[in-house]
Amino acid sequence: MDVLLNEEEEMLRKATREFFESECPPKLVRAMETDDLGYPPDLWRKTAEMGFIGLALPKQYGGEGASLLTLGLLLEAVGRAVAPLPLHSTLVAALTIADAGDRQQCQRILPQVSSGNLIMTWAVTERDPRLNPEDVATTAKAEGDHYVISGSKLFVENFNASDQCLVACRTAPGSVVGEGISLFIVDTKSPGVSHVLLPTLGGEKQSRVVFDRVKVPKANLVGGLNKGWPIVERMLERATALICAQIVGASRKAMEMAIDFSKKRIVFGRPLGSFQANQHLCADMVIWVDGTEMLTFEALWRLSEGLPATKEVSTAKAVCNERCQMVLRNANHIHGGIAQIKEFDLNLWFRRASAWMMRFGTTFEHRKIIAKAVLAA
Amino acid sequence: MDFNMTPPTTEMEQFRQEVRTWLEENIDERMKEPVDEDDFTGEMYSYWREKHQQLAKKGWLNPTYPKEYGGGGLTGAHEAVIVQELREARACSNMSDRRTPESIMVWGSEEQKQKFLVPILTAKVTTWQKLTEPHSGSDLASYESKAVRDGDDWILNGSNVFISGRGARPDYLCGPMQTDRDAPRHRNLGYFLIPADQPGVEIRPMNLVVGNTHSHTIFLTNVRVPGNHLIGGDHQGWQVLSTQLEQEHGGDGGGGGSLAPNRSVESLITYARETKVNGRSLGSYPLAGQSTTEAYIDGHVDKLFSQRAYWIHQSGSEPAHEGALSHLFDKLYGIRHEARFREVMGPYSLLGTTDPLAPHGGLQEIRMRNALAISHRAGSLNIAKVVLARRMGVSRTKERAAPMRTKGAKSAH
16 A cells, blocks of 8 residues: 555665756757757766666666666656656667567667667557557568568657667558557668658657668567567557656656746745745646656556556556646746746756657547546446 | 555455454444435434444454554554445444544543543544634634633633534534634634533534535533643644644545545446447447546546555655645545536436435435535635645745644654
């Protein structure tokens, strides 16, 4: 029943917060928006040296073997600093290889990830942004000892910085939903791979990626042929819960900035925070941040315990999308005009967190999943 | 972090089975908590007074209070099981208010604990919490009912409204009285346990929309109370009261009350699932389905907030804003929840208990009436927001929680 952090978890929260606070000031976040690579290699190396990248990867492959719940604390700290690192995409792909990859794939990839030498991402979405198997049209066809991949993917995060990408492809026509999909590890430098960066509100790096007859060794198939969708589903479930941790981290920081501002800003001869209308805005923010944080950690806890978590993950995401957006709105509202100025830090949090909310499903998509679970006879 | 409500152990399962079996064997079906408060009878009152004494003997009435004061000496996990099983068995809750013991534990002398707390926790006597005055609701500190010293005794005069309790009268009315008209606010009150069965104490039921058996008007006219019925010092009433306000404002996670399944959310889900419209379940229509889903989400968040506050209280950690937050969310969610019943059930949501067509025995019609009180009960919604903001230090130094029985009890004096 102890829903609070234990001593070890408290220590990790403190360590990760302090690390990103000192290593990743807003100035660096802003600088990376116009940087070609989009992340600071120096900070990435330090993050690896702290043991953070391999935190939840298996011990036999150079990781620390921590739970997803523990990893959530790390990503919360990343979100808190809106750190421009390709961490989430790398971990989503690496955890999927740890989950469904064979021994040889794990050996080849995971130690490299833990040491910070391999950056990864994943590509499922095509024209339809909803993450449905029937919308996967990119094909992979067997030719000799290779598969040849053709098609294009949208909203691929950190593709420009990634060495390897997990790509969901159609390998057979699916008569049953979810059938006929396979998952491949694709070297992003392979001939036939090209990408274009998308101009987005968030200022993070997302690409449209084209695969033009890209040859991939058969050894790069993750899990069974045509059996990729259940793996993707597990990947998306983990990824969704983990992105919620980032969103919550960013939202809490935005709230703290607003509360701090309320105390310091003098209006009509009094601190802004002494006005009850302002206090009401703050109270609402606390409810939403604490609520989404508890839902997120409940979902991560269930995943860590191996319990069914579909409903809880979707609840966390649906509420994060709605309520953390409101937190950022209230934080902006409390700051007033100054928050519109691009050089003012708060908009970095607003834009990044908004981008994360649009990853892994909208409120409507997740509410539909919850409704199905709740109303099932 | 551990989100299990109770540890998934055999020992806990056996304990649950023990409680369940006892309730099955010892509770008369006719005496179970009626859907409508107005159907609660005098016979039920007598029946449950005795049952509560039996439950107290087993340690199940006040599970987490120390044994030496009549509690069960059990853990929070045991309390969660007990609360769930009592709810499932539709047992009537204790006739005493839940707040008074918290204040006596923190502020009472050892002699007062023996004299008052033991009989209260063992259900030998009953208490009602006596707070609201006619002229002030949320501004509780503006108390005007007066206590004047007379030798070792006090003479009490004043009046109260909206005093909750079952039965004709309790053994004690418990609350603050103004002891010093010249002292500043928050330093001018004493907290008294007032024997209710004596001349000068007049108790009248109030006629409320929600039902007329539960709430009372109280008049105290020259009521004599011995000096040892004053809990804490004669200028410490506000502080004694703060302990129970901390609890009332969510500081103990509702005493585990919301650890039990949320009957009202469950009833809405069942209705949406089982009601057929054009051959399909009502819940399969997107708007009705979404209203129901929102009720589930709110109910779940409400439970998590309560669980957190409850755990903080049980583990003896110092609460910060968690109780205030839980209390506020309860109000906000309650108001949204009533709207969802109307959206999903339409006019059936307003059908009373006596009509056979009323879904779930008319539960929601009663909730609709009850809902009139949600926004102001135990402090208005707008004030609850301010309380929460103060705990976050929005306008000034962070306000700290009042001492509770599991935390800071030693430093209270």
